[in-house]
Amino acid sequence: MKEKENGDTENKIKEVAKRLFIERGFEATKTRDIAKEAGVNIALLNYYFRSKEKLFEKIFEESVNQYLHILVSILNEELPLETKIRKFVSNYIEAIRQEPHLTLFVLSEMRYRKSTVMERIFVPEIKSTQTLKQQLESEAAAGNIRPMNHHQFELCIASMVSFPFIAKPITMAIGEMNELDFDRFIEDRKTIIADMMWAYLTCKNQ
Amino acid sequence: MKEKENGDTENKIKEVAKRLFIERGFEATKTRDIAKEAGVNIALLNYYFRSKEKLFEKIFEESVNQYLHILVSILNEELPLETKIRKFVSNYIEAIRQEPHLTLFVLSEMRYRKSTVMERIFVPEIKSTQTLKQQLESEAAAGNIRPMNHHQFELCIASMVSFPFIAKPITMAIGEMNELDFDRFIEDRKTIIADMMWAYLTCKNQ
DNA sequence: GTCTATAACGGGATAGAC
DNA sequence: GTCTATCCCGTTATAGAC
Structure with a gap:
């Protein structure tokens, strides 16, 4: 069981996504980059937020x-x-x-x-x-x-x-x-x- | 030989591309949309401008x-x-x-x-x-x-x-x-x- | 919850005929 | 110059194992 020190993966993803979206805009931000920088897999984005659009x-x-x-x-x-x-x-x-x-x-x-x-x-x-x-x-x-x-x-x-x-x-x-x-x-x-x-x-x- | 009334296809493409780029930005503008609205084929964009980036x-x-x-x-x-x-x-x-x-x-x-x-x-x-x-x-x-x-x-x-x-x-x-x-x-x-x-x-x- | 693997699609670019 | 057909890559999304 992988457990990050402060737990919440969902927030980590959102936090990274926010930074990237704000810096680059919607189109230029790739789900791969978000996943990579958040240290997780793309599948998790969709698990938590259903789609890039929803996120x-x-x-x-x-x-x-x-x-x-x-x-x-x-x-x-x-x-x-x-x-x-x-x-x-x-x-x-x-x-x-x-x-x-x-x-x-x-x-x-x-x-x-x-x-x-x-x-x-x-x-x-x-x-x-x-x-x-x-x-x-x-x-x-x-x-x-x-x-x-x-x-x-x-x-x-x-x-x-x-x-x-x-x-x-x-x-x-x-x-x-x-x-x-x-x-x-x-x-x-x-x-x-x-x-x-x-x-x-x-x-x-x- | 197809000849539009005022001739220049290259300008037509550039004109449409300019409008779309300005309205939507680089990433959100697709070469297919440019070609479509200019009434030509994608191949022509590359013929005249080599790439989307160059255009x-x-x-x-x-x-x-x-x-x-x-x-x-x-x-x-x-x-x-x-x-x-x-x-x-x-x-x-x-x-x-x-x-x-x-x-x-x-x-x-x-x-x-x-x-x-x-x-x-x-x-x-x-x-x-x-x-x-x-x-x-x-x-x-x-x-x-x-x-x-x-x-x-x-x-x-x-x-x-x-x-x-x-x-x-x-x-x-x-x-x-x-x-x-x-x-x-x-x-x-x-x-x-x-x-x-x-x-x-x-x-x-x- | 988290991963790997892969499906499904869209988009930029090119080959080659006309 | 202009077209059709096609390649090929990157991207999003999902299936299914753990």
Whole structure:
């Protein structure tokens, strides 16, 4: 009876599969590679998950959930607007740093796979975030900031935070950066992005 | 002798292949699909391009070039900074509208294919764009704008412009948009993005 | 649960006729 | 140049022993 120290083969497979899927995408990931790196046989993948497709769907759904929890949790906190923006940008960046390939993975798989994940999970979860919207509206009504569509607002932040990671090879090549330079570049961005959003909302000299 | 009205089979193949590669990526695009949609046989692909790999490389290189010409041409024009920003954002958005899948295609293929395209073409082309950099520096020296690293500046614009297209399905779902709504949303962004960049650069009340 | 062996299939590439 | 037929490999999935 073979018994790995911590037992669970199923999790080992899923863990490896997740890493490979995220790095390479669905098509480029071969079941053989997953099995090999997990130290088991292909037959086991099918024993636990029935098919490559099913295994992928499970992982994709988990990834989307993981990605969402990064975002949503912060948005509903009770904080003054400027503080919230700064905290959100900073946490968002840190979260992506933990799993830098996740964004591009989700976006590229989303494009030609008509997964039901989006309607089932993504949209409901995101729409639960109404606090920020109300905050923008009331601050604008009070004349403290300029009025702004909250979707535009959110998309600006999401863009500026995640794009450098999505386009990391290009960013690094153009700026002639090494890994350390890139980290510093991203660190600087925390302030820049928050300042920029805040400048736009509050700037008087238009 | 079969002669199509406009002759060139080779171009027909390349055209179809380009569309499919851009829509689906390298791995998910099958030579059989290309041949079928081009109305020819697989043997012809290899006759003209030797292999799927070679065909792809050619198309990928062309796509990168196409993408770059969108960007670089505007950046070197002699225009006042604010005008240049507004024109750049607007033209960039229009260019992406012509080929909305191109950005995600280039970025996702870039990630796990160690193509030589980037070092050979991308970097030299982008680095030819020094005008904007100098402009930012001299305006800052004159006290007209706040000092800002030009890579950060460029990346902010590129992010906010291209991200909504990369994440189009998500953007549309969250905002409950149809195609027309999305177009309007993007149209609004032209002003928002330019205003935001300009507000950041010139805002006094920090 | 885990393995070996093998079935079943799909996909890229080529030979050779026209 | 363009086709048909075919090869051959890699990949997914399953049967069946342990």
